[in-house]
Amino acid sequence: MSEELQKITPQEETEAVVYTRQWDESRIIVLLIGLSLLIEGLLIYYQAGPSQMIVAGVTGLAGVTLLLFAWLVPFEAFDDTTPIDENEKPEISAKTAEIVQYQQKVAASTAAVETELQKSAEPAVIEKAAEPVIEKTIEPVVEEAEPEMSWFQRLKKGLTKTRSGFVGKLKRLVLGSTKIDDALLDQLEEALYEADVGVKTTQELLSYLHKKVDEEDITDPNRIYEILREVLRGMLTRFSSEAVFNANGLTVFMIIGVNGVGKTTTIAKLARRFVKEGKKVVLAAGDTFRAAAIDQLGIWGERVGVEVIRGSEGGDPGALVFDAIHAAKRREADLLIVDTAGRMHVKVNLMAELKKMQKIAEKENNGGPQEILLVLDATTGQNAVQQAKLFKEVLPITGLIVTKLDGTAKGGVLFAVEEQICAPVKFIGVGEKMDDLMPFNPEQFLEALFADDSEKTKQSDYLVL
Amino acid sequence: MFQGLSEKLTSVFDKLRKSGKLTEKDVDLALNEVKMALLEADVNFKVVKNFTKRVKERCLGADVLKSLTPTQFVVKIVLEELTLLLGTERAKINISSKKPTIILMAGLQGSGKTTTTAKLGLHLRKDEKKNPMLVACDIYRPAAVKQLQVLGDQLSMEVFTGEAGMRPADIAKKAVEYAQVHDFDVVILDTAGRLHIDEQMMAEVKGIKEAVSPHEILLVVDAMTGQDAVNMATSFNELLELTGIILTKLDGDARGGAALSIREVTGKPVKFIGVGEKSSSLEPFYPERMAQRILGMGDMLSLIEKAQANMDEEKMKEIEKRVLAADFNFNDFLYQLNQIKRMGPLDQLLGMIPGMSSMAGGLSEFSFDDKKFKRFEAIVLSMTERERNYPDLIDGSRRKRIAEGSGNTIQDVNQLLKQFTQMRKMMKQLGSLGKKQGKSKFAKFLGM
Missing domain, CATH: 1.20.120.140 (SRP54, nucleotide-binding domain)
Incomplete structure (x- = not known):
């Protein structure tokens, strides 16, 4: 046991080792119990107050120790059945105590801060920033809306x-x-x-x-x-930005992303683009969750002049993918674009649903969706990296679509996102109009990225819709 | 993986090996970590700069309290300042004395206005006992009106829609007249999403404001918004004179630094946060929790609330007792696993505990649907009730039976039993430790 404890020390020092630690089953079990005990300890304290201090304390301590045990002790230690020797005990508890002290510090600091906050909350003085942070000038520029612009x-x-x-x-x-x-x-x-x-x-x-x-x-x-x-x-320019098509037969695109990034609108624009290129396009209204999402895609379908395969609201999106693929094949379509419900990337069960949709597409159409495109909102900050990471864990993302680049947001997080998913930006959305989705051009993006906001004004695109 | 701020600060100060008075150099080093944490959380760069400047002044001006380490001291000041900045008051919806109270919702596309409109309606009906009416002023996005209607139907709440060809300002006006006649307490106007630089659309929303003079003008902001939050919020505030902010999509893992940026540039309070897709998932805003979230410090209070919602108190106390008596058995184990399972993904839970966020690193891979986890469950479930209560009973032949029953090898069963025995030993040690050291030490340990 003491040997193992010594082994821990160098590992603690190297962060990399700590982060890549494998969570094998045994560790997880210990961790779960530790976590549960810790939470219980906290809960007892918060509900029963100081009268239950000892119970809460011991439970919490047990939890913390188990957590740290799960975290720090090398796996082999779990196989060690030799009873813990009385002589070695002090050493272990010394180590534990050290660890616990550290935890104590953290807990105490939080608690101290909390109490301090309660005290300081009363005067309620809000210091105002000394100077206005943002200079903002809107210069009205009157422009005629020109429907016949080149891309x-x-x-x-x-x-x-x-x-x-x-x-x-x-x-x-x-x-x-x-x-x-x-x-x-x-x-x-x-x-x-x-x-x-x-x-x-x-x-x-x-x-x-x-x-x-x-x-x-x-x-x-x-x-x-x-x-x-x-x-x-x-x-x-590490990866090719060309959209991939199935050489013969139906091509399937799957569009994924968190809520509110503009998936449905983007699908309409994509459809319009490929219809213009002479392809026969069918859409699948796979967002069976959000109220009226199916209708939204339906209306877009009418405007673009493509058929929309619908399921029922609240229905199984997997079944819809199945139906849509067969319907698209019967109609000899070139391209099927599948809409999906927006989902927070941390929701495990919703992510599993996406996986199922992809699997069905893979099985029913001889190979997976040719493109799985993650839609990102250009206004999103660093969380986009986390989104990309978690979506990528579930689905083999082939590319990105960045929307809302017509605002003042720069979408600089793309660099980190591309690295995270090892796939390029394929399309960008630069306006509300149907033709405002275009293939990604790194040069122009850089230009925009480095652009100043002072002269930004926008004419509404809505009225021409 | 992002480490909690206090851990980072601890490592900074450990390197310095100093205590007592903070030198300017110490503070600069520490504040650099604070700066990085805030930038990582999407707080606007300029806001970060101002903020760290203020914190620095406070840190240098004050003596470190004797009871605190330099880390704790800096963290304390940072948290205090952050919380102050986020607002100390519990902001509520201002209900006008004259009916109806008019609330205008504005924001960028996709920030969640329509969903939030319905949530706010439900909140006002449930918690404020008001009779709200929702108004669909988004005449642009296909099916936006329908979306609000569907949500209204689900909540059996009246939704006012204009006739074809009506402009949003007219719809709003008509809706207010209608509400006066039909005795609604609150009118919530859902508007179209618009870019803050889209002059025509901004003029339109201003038109709505002028037509009905709302009592509340709420800006709906996606918690995931990056640096651009300041530009957006400034434009909306200049044009509409906002009365508050609603931060949405906090059920994700965004740190929500935008809240800080917006608060700093507009001075308007965050009134609510949206934490899920259900209509009931609108919660009041707690500045301290948000401050901790932004700093990646874990969120104990949320964890405790989650625990309260999901754990059975009586049962828990029973387990406590057995833990202290080192009498912890497989039934307790199974029960605990299931409770944690109900509380959500493991890495998220760990992330809420200060100091534990770094542990969550490799855990996102692991989910409760995992085969490994199921295997453990299967082993325990293959034991008889008596075996679960008295794990010492399990001998060779029982092990064999359990292994066969659960479709595992004897080695697997052995391993689980070994770990379990070890854990019990550890608990026993802790239990006796607790008895010896007595109350004062534990009170100190808890620091609460």
């Missing part, structure tokens, strides 16, 4: 709101400086954070820049800008 014009229009922006800001920043100093790099860092690029990616980019500057002895601030852009472009 490039539309993209430009969609992204002009973000134009003159980060790139502009960065250029100004870089051109305004005569040398590369910490202030410049700090400002760069700030610009990246503000575009939602995220802590990890930003830090990586910056350390890369630092390295480059040192290695190549760069003194021209312009080079910094070029290097950064090159790196970012490199990140965005």
Whole structure:
């Protein structure tokens, strides 16, 4: 036992080891009991108060110890049936005590803070920020709505709101400086954070820049800008952005994402795009959960002129996928796009439902959906990485669709997301109009990412719908 | 994997090996961790900068309390400031003395306005005993009106819809007139989602406001929103003079830093949070909990609430006693497993306990549907009632029977039994520890 405890120490020091620890069955069992006891201890304390302090304390302590036991003790220890020697006991409890002390610290600090908060809550003084944080100017620009724009014009229009922006800001920043100093790099860092690029990616980019500057002895601030852009472009062009089609027979696209990212609208736009390309498209209204989601897709179907296969509200989406694939085949369609209900990526059972839909598509159409596209809202921050990760655990995502890029949001989290799922952005949404979904172009995205917000204005697209 | 802030700070201060007065360098180091934690939580960069500046001033100005370690001290100040910033008051819906109270819901597309409208209606009826009417002013998104109607039907709540060709402002006006005639207490106007830079649409919502002068103008914000939250909130606030915020989709794992950004730039309180798809999942906003969530510090209170909702108190006390007497048996074990199962994914539960979030790392892989977990359940379920109550009874032939009955090997059964015995030993030690050390020490341990 003492040997094992010594073995633990080096592991504790290396974070990587701790994180990759396998949760084998035995560990989980111990952990579950520990957790349960801890929760019970807490609950007893909160319900019965100090009178039950000892019971609560011992239970909580037992829970914490088991948790730590599950966490720290190497697996082999579980096989050790030798009774615990009396002599070794103090050592174990010393270690436990140490661990417990640490837990104590954490618990005590939280508790202390809580009590302090209760005290300080009374005066209710809210310090106002010394200066307004955001400068915002809306310059009204009157533009005629032009229905007959080329895709490039539309993209430009969609992204002009973000134009003159980060790139502009960065250029100004870089051109305004005569040398590369910490202030410049700090400002760069700030610009990246503000575009939602995220802590990890930003830090990586910056350390890369630092390295480059040192290695190549760069003194021209312009080079910094070029290097950064090159790196970012490199990140965005790792994977091919082409949508994949089944060479002969039906192609199935499955559209997934959390609630409210714009899945249904995006499907309508995708359908419109492929209809224009001369494909026969069928839609499957797989969101059987949200009120009126089926009707929403139905109305879009009519507008685009494609058939929508519907199930009943509250029905089994898996069965719908089955029906839709057979219906699409009978109609000799080229493409079936399956809508799914928005779901929080932390809901295990809902994720299992997606898996089932994919499995059915795979079985009924000789191979899985050709594209499983995760729709992300450009306004989403760092949580997008978590979303991508959990969806990817369940489904082999083949690409991303980023919506709402016509706002002021930059969608900088994409870099981290692409890395997480090892798949590219395939389409972006830049407006409310039917033609405002386009294939992803890394160059233009970078342009927009680096764009300033000061000149952003938008003409409504609704009225032309 | 994101570590809890206090753990990070602990490691910073451990490196410094200092106690007592904090030097500026210590504070800077610590605040850098705070900054990263906040950025990771999607708090706006500029808001973070202002915030850390304030915290720094407070940290440097004050002596570290003797009873606190530097880590605890910094965490305390950070949490206090965060909570202050998020609002100290419990914000409620202002009910106007003159009927009907008019509430306008606004926000970006996909933030959850329609769902929240229905939830708010239910809250007002259930908790405030009001008679609300919902109004569908989103005439743009296909089937948006239908969506509100369906939700209204589910809650048997009246939904007012305009006639074809009516503009949203007219619908709102008509709805208020209708509510006056039919004696509704509250009118909740669901509006179309709009981008804050879309001038026409922003003018439209302003038109609605001018037509009915709402008592409450609530901005519905997705908790997952990133840095852009400040731009959006500023535009809406400038145009509409918001009275409050509703933060939605907090049932995900977003840290919700947007709440902080918005509060800082608008000064308006967060009134409610949306925590699920059901109409009942609208909850009041607790600043302390949100502060802890943003910092990734775990959320003990939520955990306790969850436990209260899912655990049976009587049964629990029974198990307590047996734990203390080292009499813990397989029935208790099974019971506990099932209770935890009901409380949600393991990594989420662990994440709510301060200091445990790093443990949750590898756990997202594991779910209760896991075959491994089922195997354990099967083994325990293959024991007779007597065997479960008295695990010592289980001898060689019983093991063989259990293994066969549950479709496992004898080794599997042996392993489980071994662990179980070890655990009981440990509990026994703890039990005796508790008796020896007495009350004061445990009170101290709990720190509560």
